[in-house]
Amino acid sequence: MAEQFNYNSLFSANSRDTAPGNVRHSKYDFAVAYPDPANLPLEELIESVRAGFEREGRDLAYYSSPSGDPELRKLVAEKLARERNMNVTADDMVLTSGSGEAIGILIQALTDPGDVVLVEEFVYLGTLNQMRRYGADVVGVKCDDDGIIPEDLDSVITEQIGKGNNVKYLYTIPAFQNPLGWTMSLERRKQVLEVTGKHGIPIFEDDCYADLRFEGEDVTSFHSLDDTGRVVYAGSFSKIIAPGMRMGYLVAPKPVIARAWSFKSGGAVSQFTALAIAELMKGGLEHHIEVQNRALAAKRDAMVAALGENFGSAVEWTVPQGGLYCWVKFPEGTDLAAVQEEIFQEGVSYYNGSQFSPTGEGSNYVRLCFGHPSVETIHEGVAEFARILDRKKVFPG
Ligand SMILES: Cc1ncc(COP(=O)(O)O)c(C=O)c1O
Missing domain, CATH: 3.40.640.10 (Type I PLP-dependent aspartate aminotransferase-like (Major domain))
Structure with a gap:
């Protein structure tokens, strides 16, 4: 292959190396804030x-x-x-x-x-x-x-x-x-x-x-x-x-x-x-929003139920009246940032709290998005998340 032209000395002082990465999906994807493809008004x-x-x-x-x-x-x-x-x-x-x-x-x-x-x-x-x-x-x-x-x-x-x-x-x-x-x-x-x-x-x-x-x-x-x-x-x-x-x-x-x-x-x-x-x-937009919100309510319910079934009282979560996210708090000292990549490789993705914090604190929190997966996937995925955390002894549950 021909030697490739080198731009390094030409980049402007303001430019940064921010090539858009590919969005990675896991089997149980609670990280991305996407709508459910099945519910798009195509x-x-x-x-x-x-x-x-x-x-x-x-x-x-x-x-x-x-x-x-x-x-x-x-x-x-x-x-x-x-x-x-x-x-x-x-x-x-x-x-x-x-x-x-x-x-x-x-x-x-x-x-x-x-x-x-x-x-x-x-x-x-x-x-x-x-x-x-x-x-x-x-x-x-x-x-x-x-x-x-x-x-x-x-x-x-x-x-x-x-x-x-x-x-x-x-x-x-x-x-x-x-x-x-x-x-x-x-x-x-x-x-x-x-x-x-x-x-x-x-x-x-x-x-x-x-x-x-x-x-x-x-x-x-x-x-x-x-x-x-x-x-x-x-x-x-x-x-x-x-x-x-x-x-x-x-x-x-x-x-x-x-x-x-x-x-x-x-x-x-x-x-x-x-x-x-x-x-x-x-x-049809208004009707679509109504349909989508009914689906989101069912998914929120599924996530809250699954969290209740799979996590003990040491873990707390919000029950939002809308939107896409449950915010889940693990005991102080739990580090969900350190295990995020490993858990992704095992099929469950989330964002941990430190990613949303101006100071980088909060790695004992996770944001779980319920917008994209189906109700069934939410049940399976939250159970799998709990099993992985348990096996890895990420926190004293
Ligand atoms: C609070 C908030 N603002 C803005 C955006 C950006 O969304 P978009 O550029 O797709 O409109 C997002 C996406 O997740 C968001 O959560």
């Missing part, structure tokens, strides 16, 4: 593509509006007004390649190396990674079952300001938090708004799980509780249709969008996908 999507093409297919000959399909933005704005009480129009948002891109460009627009950014004490690792990548000093705030603890938030901010640090924003996942599973109560949201307001700090609300409620009452969005433009908001179609759609959105005041936009590359999002989603929103 027929409805095929019909939506057809309807979208009949309506506007020939417009694919042009580059679409830089902010993304106006019709889809209008439909999203109407949904947010209806369901999240948000006073927004199509002009207040841009479509992004999943909410991951919305998060990435907003972080870049608001973060200089060394800035402090606040997050819940355990937080979605995609966001954590992006914050670290742009040099943020990520600081966790303590939480309980109602969400962020306002007193801790206040003292963390005061301490950071006291050290002369620049506290830039609070990033929160208030509905079915990833990985903790709770939904922040209305009272807490008001308190968190008050505390951050006192210090002049904006809130970045990542609401990608809001539609995945299968029990209890919705809590209104942070965005709806503020009329000063201090809350920016990201949403996604990944959890209500599929991550492969790569469609999300960022809602923010125009100057913030303008700054974030300067980091977007590749132009507008795919108009092909936008057409399909717009048609699905006019047709």
